[in-house]
Amino acid sequence: MHRRHTTLREKGRRQAIRGPAYMFNERGTSLTTEEERFLDAAEYGNIPVVRKMLEECKTLNFNCVDYMGQNALQLAVANEHLEVTELLLKKKGLARVGDALLLAISKGYVRIVEAILAHPAFAGGLRLTLSPLEQELRDDDFYAYDEDGTRFSQDITPVILASHCQEYEIVHILLMKGARIERPHDYFCKCNECTEKQKRDSFSHSRSRMNAYKGLASAAYLSLSSEDPVLTALELSNELARLANIETEFKNDYRKLSMQCKDFVVGVLDLCRDTEEVEAILNGDVDQNPPSEHQRPCLSRVKLAIKYEVKKFVAHPNCQQQLLTIWYENLADLRQQSIGVKCLTVLGVTIGLPFLAIAYWIIPCSKLGQILRSPFMKFVAHAVSFTIFLGLLVLNASDRFEGVKNLPNETITDHPRQVFRVKTTQFSWTELLIMKWVLGMIWSECKEIWSDGPREYVMHLWNVLDFGMLSIFVASFTARFMAFLKASKAQLYIDLHVPNHDISNASLPADIAYFTYARNKWRPSDPQIISEGLYAIAVVLSFSRIAYILPANESFGPLQISLGRTVKDIFKFMVIFIMVFVAFMIGMFNLYSYYLGAKYNPAFTTVEESFKTLFWSIFGLSEVISVVLKYDHKFIENIGYVLYGVYNVTMVVVLLNMLIAMINSSYQEIEEDADVEWKFARAKLWLSYFDEGRTLPAPFNLVPSPKSFYYLALRTKTCLVHLCKAKSHRHDNELEMGMLNSRPKLDRYRAPSRIKEENTVKKPIKNPTRYQKIMKRLIKRYVLKAQVDRENDEVNEGELKEIKQDISSLRYELLEEKSQATGELADLIQQLSDKFGKNDKKQP
Numbered sequence: 001m002h003r004r005h006t007t008l009r010e011k012g013r014r015q016a017i018r019g020p021a022y023m024f025n026e027r028g029t030s031l032t033t034e035e036e037r038f039l040d041a042a043e044y045g046n047i048p049v050v051r052k053m054l055e056e057c058k059t060l061n062f063n064c065v066d067y068m069g070q071n072a073l074q075l076a077v078a079n080e081h082l083e084v085t086e087l088l089l090k091k092k093g094l095a096r097v098g099d100a101l102l103l104a105i106s107k108g109y110v111r112i113v114e115a116i117l118a119h120p121a122f123a124g125g126l127r128l129t130l131s132p133l134e135q136e137l138r139d140d141d142f143y144a145y146d147e148d149g150t151r152f153s154q155d156i157t158p159v160i161l162a163s164h165c166q167e168y169e170i171v172h173i174l175l176m177k178g179a180r181i182e183r184p185h186d187y188f189c190k191c192n193e194c195t196e197k198q199k200r201d202s203f204s205h206s207r208s209r210m211n212a213y214k215g216l217a218s219a220a221y222l223s224l225s226s227e228d229p230v231l232t233a234l235e236l237s238n239e240l241a242r243l244a245n246i247e248t249e250f251k252n253d254y255r256k257l258s259m260q261c262k263d264f265v266v267g268v269l270d271l272c273r274d275t276e277e278v279e280a281i282l283n284g285d286v287d288q289n290p291p292s293e294h295q296r297p298c299l300s301r302v303k304l305a306i307k308y309e310v311k312k313f314v315a316h317p318n319c320q321q322q323l324l325t326i327w328y329e330n331l332a333d334l335r336q337q338s339i340g341v342k343c344l345t346v347l348g349v350t351i352g353l354p355f356l357a358i359a360y361w362i363i364p365c366s367k368l369g370q371i372l373r374s375p376f377m378k379f380v381a382h383a384v385s386f387t388i389f390l391g392l393l394v395l396n397a398s399d400r401f402e403g404v405k406n407l408p409n410e411t412i413t414d415h416p417r418q419v420f421r422v423k424t425t426q427f428s429w430t431e432l433l434i435m436k437w438v439l440g441m442i443w444s445e446c447k448e449i450w451s452d453g454p455r456e457y458v459m460h461l462w463n464v465l466d467f468g469m470l471s472i473f474v475a476s477f478t479a480r481f482m483a484f485l486k487a488s489k490a491q492l493y494i495d496l497h498v499p500n501h502d503i504s505n506a507s508l509p510a511d512i513a514y515f516t517y518a519r520n521k522w523r524p525s526d527p528q529i530i531s532e533g534l535y536a537i538a539v540v541l542s543f544s545r546i547a548y549i550l551p552a553n554e555s556f557g558p559l560q561i562s563l564g565r566t567v568k569d570i571f572k573f574m575v576i577f578i579m580v581f582v583a584f585m586i587g588m589f590n591l592y593s594y595y596l597g598a599k600y601n602p603a604f605t606t607v608e609e610s611f612k613t614l615f616w617s618i619f620g621l622s623e624v625i626s627v628v629l630k631y632d633h634k635f636i637e638n639i640g641y642v643l644y645g646v647y648n649v650t651m652v653v654v655l656l657n658m659l660i661a662m663i664n665s666s667y668q669e670i671e672e673d674a675d676v677e678w679k680f681a682r683a684k685l686w687l688s689y690f691d692e693g694r695t696l697p698a699p700f701n702l703v704p705s706p707k708s709f710y711y712l713a714l715r716t717k718t719c720l721v722h723l724c725k726a727k728s729h730r731h732d733n734e735l736e737m738g739m740l741n742s743r744p745k746l747d748r749y750r751a752p753s754r755i756k757e758e759n760t761v762k763k764p765i766k767n768p769t770r771y772q773k774i775m776k777r778l779i780k781r782y783v784l785k786a787q788v789d790r791e792n793d794e795v796n797e798g799e800l801k802e803i804k805q806d807i808s809s810l811r812y813e814l815l816e817e818k819s820q821a822t823g824e825l826a827d828l829i830q831q832l833s834d835k836f837g838k839n840d841k842k843q844p
Helices: 002-024 033-043 047-056 072-078 082-089 097-107 110-117 132-137 158-164 168-176 192-200 202-216 219-225 229-246 248-270 275-283 300-307 317-327 339-362 367-372 375-399 420-425 429-452 454-458 461-497 510-516 527-552 557-595 607-617 634-672 674-687 706-742 752-759 770-793 796-842
Strands: 144-146
Touching (some): 033 047, 033 072, 047 082, 072 097, 082 110, 097 158, 110 168, 158 202, 158 219, 168 770, 192 202, 202 219, 202 229, 202 248, 219 248, 219 770, 229 248, 229 300, 229 770, 248 275, 248 317, 275 300, 275 317, 275 770, 300 674, 317 375, 367 375, 429 454, 429 461, 454 461, 461 510, 461 527, 527 557, 527 674, 557 634, 607 634, 634 674
């Protein structure tokens, strides 16, 4: 009797709680007493009642739903009642199995997921590959939460949801069942499927793409679905970063997913325990084309990480240690030496560079040649060569006009019959050396374009700077040479046709006399003037090229990175700056263009003067008198004062301070992560010297070494072998066609694959490569670490709830056993009573 009252109280309390919730159902839920009892038993894990009602109640609708539209299976799964779920899954015609599976996945109930996947509905595996939307199109409520639709988004499949929740074990189970996440089509794809989805609901289409990418970028799916998780994560991070710039409405989401892929790669690298594993991560699967004994590692993954700017991966200690080992190849002792010893090494290379180059030409494969081919020595040699080149530029600037007065209205010659321009256009010995260096650098750039390809070459800004610098040098020297040719022709004419001893008193044709004039009479388009202007620009670019080697130093590297980021900010600022500057320049010109000669200075009277006045006004070098007129036109003057004042306030107070704030923000970003930024920039510099070739710097690379002839012979031999093989293959095809014609007619029409199978023996399954074994070990460690971290981070409320539900189920089982024991005891007492009653009747 007491148990009956307790049950009634619990039922009344639940009904009181559920009472107002009938608003969730428009048509209301009219449940029978039997169905209410069944749903209560499923929700609270009353296994005996559920089992008894499923076995005995023939009229029971086990798909009935409660006030929230949930059936018994959904309630049992939501409360993690495994036994109740297994009992319900045995019934045929059970509805909403898919929603129960998604619910179990979202809560991480692995055993319930396994039980649901054993249901006959998942036997073919088709249900795991179709999304709820695709199921709905088939008039199926398999994934429906209630009559209104699905619990989760309509494009969520079980494997996508498991990946979102980072459920490694569930993802593994689903992958073994054949489930996969289909990669979304390209954003600009115009196929019928994408076009139809975009027209039907563009927002749902974008959300479905986002959900798919969330699944693909999850560490659980990357770890368990890909044969090369590192490569997959790197490529996916780049794709997501590209989509962040395309789908700007989801920029933050895509960037977060891209960073998630990068963190996964860093996490796998962090679990390496020896050099073999680090090399496997950095080089990728090189078992197909193993490097030779003297060949350096390819570092394909590092190059890819640099290309995709995965900075934490490149700056990781494991990666940096391996790169440092390659950097000091054949110079292991120098790595541990002090800065003083390294500086002495650099000084020795500076002094003996010509002799080292000669030795490398003669014996490139000797011990000395191997040392010169080491990345560190290549860097030192190229840096020393470029320093000498800069020294030549400085030396040339100091003595290029030696013996020539710099006054623009004077001329000086070596003898009276010499044309002045012949003396000024001749190349000095420093300029000839500079030309040799420029030719050597051009040859080096050509080799780099040949090896990397034009597309990859222009992707690096330093290459673009080099190309521009060398192009300007070539243009400058070409213009100088053209001026020298014309001056030489004038000198030749004078030598042949002018008899005077002093040409200053001779009557010369205009085109010949021009080359005797002083600089102040030269035309603006004179080749020598153009040459000197281009040469000045090239010198500036040459000295700016020093910034390329600054990342090698820990002190100057972060400064160079900050400078590069500052240049980017300045280019962004220039857009607004130019817009404001042009607006005021045109406005002030229109205001004062009619007052040419009526002002105290020519400011704003022409477009050129307007540009000069406004530009130098930024630096405080323009005067207020620029807007004053000589006439009494106060209205124009007042407008000029206002515009000029607004311009100065806008440019100096607002925009320049905004630029300073932008630069400061960029510097703070670099400073906060200065170590990672510097190591990433240093790795980019190192990798440019890791590739084979380009050992000797300019201008020593202009002389071909015996090794170059040897490699040329090898390449020629390889080309001839390929040609011979191609010819032999063509001959074999002709013979095969002849044999085919001679075969019986029946054999002639048999499938080629069938014939090949009969003539060959099936190859055994290949063993996993060394790279695959290493990746398997690393992924195991990563998954175990992720599971341990998750167990440590999980809140204990879930565990307490699980224990509470288990106790509740156990309570119902104990009550059922007690009820059965009480019933059996009552039957036994009744039998004993009946038996003793019969004995009492017999005794009288």
